Amino acid sequence: MNRRKFLVSTSMLTLAAGLGLATGRPARAGGTEAVFVLASSEVGAASQDPIRATLLSVVAMLVYDRLIEQDVDQSYHPHLAQSWETSADGKTWTFKLRQGVRFHDGEPFNAETIAWWIPKFKGSPNEYLVDAIERVEVVDEHSFRFVMKRADPNLIYNLASAFMGIPSPKSYDEAGDSYGVTVAVGTGPYRMESFSVGQETVLVANEEYSWGCDLSDNKAAPHIKRLTLREIPDASTAFLELKTGGVGMLLGVPSQFLPQLEADDNISFRSLPGMGVTYLGFNTRKEPFNDHSVRQATALAVDQAAIHKSVFNGVGLESHQFLISSLAESKIDPALEIHHDLAKANEILDTSGWQRGGDGIRTKDGKPLTIKLTAQSETSFKRTAEVVQAQLKAIGMDVEIVIFDNTSVVDQLKKGEHQLAVRHYDWNNADILDWFFSTTNIPYPNSTGWQGEKSQELRDIAMQQSKTPEERVVNFRKYQENLIANFLFAPIHEPVQNYAFNKTLLDVPEKLRGTQLVQASVVDIKVVD
């Protein structure tokens, strides 16, 4: 490129940027319109079909209603199911449905809908949600019964998940394979007007809505009449859009942006406790992490407090075990929790034969302790990787960071090519342990490749033999204690969920309800006049 070309191209760019800003659509075209930006973890959802999709965005929470809703404290609240009871042996669940509920296509919602809906899961990726249900018995128009194959205290959690939003049988069957892409019909507070994968979804208020759940103040149609949900994968771009008024709200704000948000008078934010944990995952099938002592030393070398402070600006919580702290299953024996202990980490490597060389890097049998740390390209992952790199240097481990986009990272994990990876999950249930560590899930999502007989035995008990919620808690604690003793991961951090909005455009309730900013809170958000 010669200089003239360079000058021409930069001035073209400047001009284009200028024009772009000048013609950018304002977020408040009408009095009751709003534009939200989806959280980066929800970007790229290919379908709004709750039965067959493996990734759903907040759109599914707004178009569909669920039988049960879950609150921020993990408690359960009635929605389309007005009440429910479980038999003593856990083998039958009886539900009473709310009356007068209609789908967007005018069809009535009743017990027959449920009898159609549950069998639809058969053969879908989400079949496990209803796997414990033998059959649905319709009692009368507004009540039904689940007859269970086995007791499953976790069914209530499944019923509150985004994947158990109830679609209209008529529209679902008519649309066939294109359901969820061209059309999505539920009973929720919003109808889907248009959906283009990876770009945006336009929702319009369902004016007939009068069955809001008790987590919301507003039980009727939502205040925002036309809601556009845009997908902007780059956090910096989304942040600038919020600052300039191009969008009203960001549904996910990385912690490193919080100081800048606080400095801006037009922007305010709300937080909810974390839904997930950031951690280091080992590949136990590859050297050197097939060695228990190397895994243990690495886990002990991670200084959660330093990462909490530097990468996450002191927002959120340090993690010392695998589950989010609001779950009862996370309260394991404190002696087993993984805490930073550099001296012990070095001692373990010393005694297991890893000798320090002149450059500070350890070797054993002529092999240097050099590893690759895989991370995805988002800022918080990259930064965590850089701090971990410096921390592992202190135990004589030479760490090379390799950065990929999220899809390539998952590809690498599936092939089992990684050694150590910075990972994050969002899930508010202890069965995430099964997802990431069960031998049945090797090579992915169980990218640790861990094959422990005892671990699997404890997993089977926790997943299949828990009869009551209390029993399930105890069983999952035992399962995690076993996994921790094998050092399959190094827990790092439990971020909070941050939502930022432009105060001049939106009025957001002080206290958010629900496990995430979903239906219960969105219907209460007002547009500022």
Next chain:
Amino acid sequence: MTDRRTLAFLNAVSTFKGGISGAFLLLLVIAALLAPWLSPYPYDLQDLGVMNQAPSMTHLLGTDEFGRDVLSRMITGARTSLSVSITAIGISVVLGLVLGATCGYFGGTFDRIVMTVVDLTWSFPEILIALMLVAIIGPGLEGVVIAIAIAYLAQFTRLTRTQIMSLKSETYVEATVSLGAGHTHILFSHLLPNALAPVLVAAMLATGDAIILEATLGFFGLGAQPPTPSWGAMMSSGTAQLFIAPWVILLPGLAVALTVVFLNLFGDALIAALDVRTKLREA
């Protein structure tokens, strides 16, 4: 021959813009060479107690998001930027000279094939070729060096070829031929030395572009891998705290801009000094 070029170089330095830019580039090269001794702190030393601090007496250019000293990283970054771009352009120039001279001197089918490929790569912007190559080779400094070298190869090949073709028909070359000199002698003793000057000036200008290209690849996370600093990677990590710690992004940006401007100024001065015909006319 050597004397004339040294003289031209001295002439270039003696002009005002040549002097200023030359001095800056000299300082930069010294800083890059002596980076480990000049840096006040190790470039990868994290101090989480002083994250994102503004420039002060302890940290002259402030600290970044891990409390690392920005000055030390800038100096080491200069080393990365200069070594990558100079190595890459060096490889590119040598390959370009060899390919261009062979094509220009011998012509024929080989010339046509090489030139078709060269024109093909020249029709894409360098950044596209470099991105594609790095994607194939994999992120890291070696990948970036190879990518930049190949991206600029077309330019030097074409330039050398044109020079050789016009020089080939000069009377002194014909005289050498009639005296019975071999191809190697003609190419290396008579043609290449005379074709070298414009290629060297083009190389100097291309080095500036290569620094931008290296910074761009670094910005995309494809260049130097952490914790090794490069100006582009420093700017990339600085975007997240643009408003609270602007020095983390602005200073490396300034360094890239100044280096490229001065490289171009120096290249201009060199063109003026090397151009014998202009000088004669002035005389």
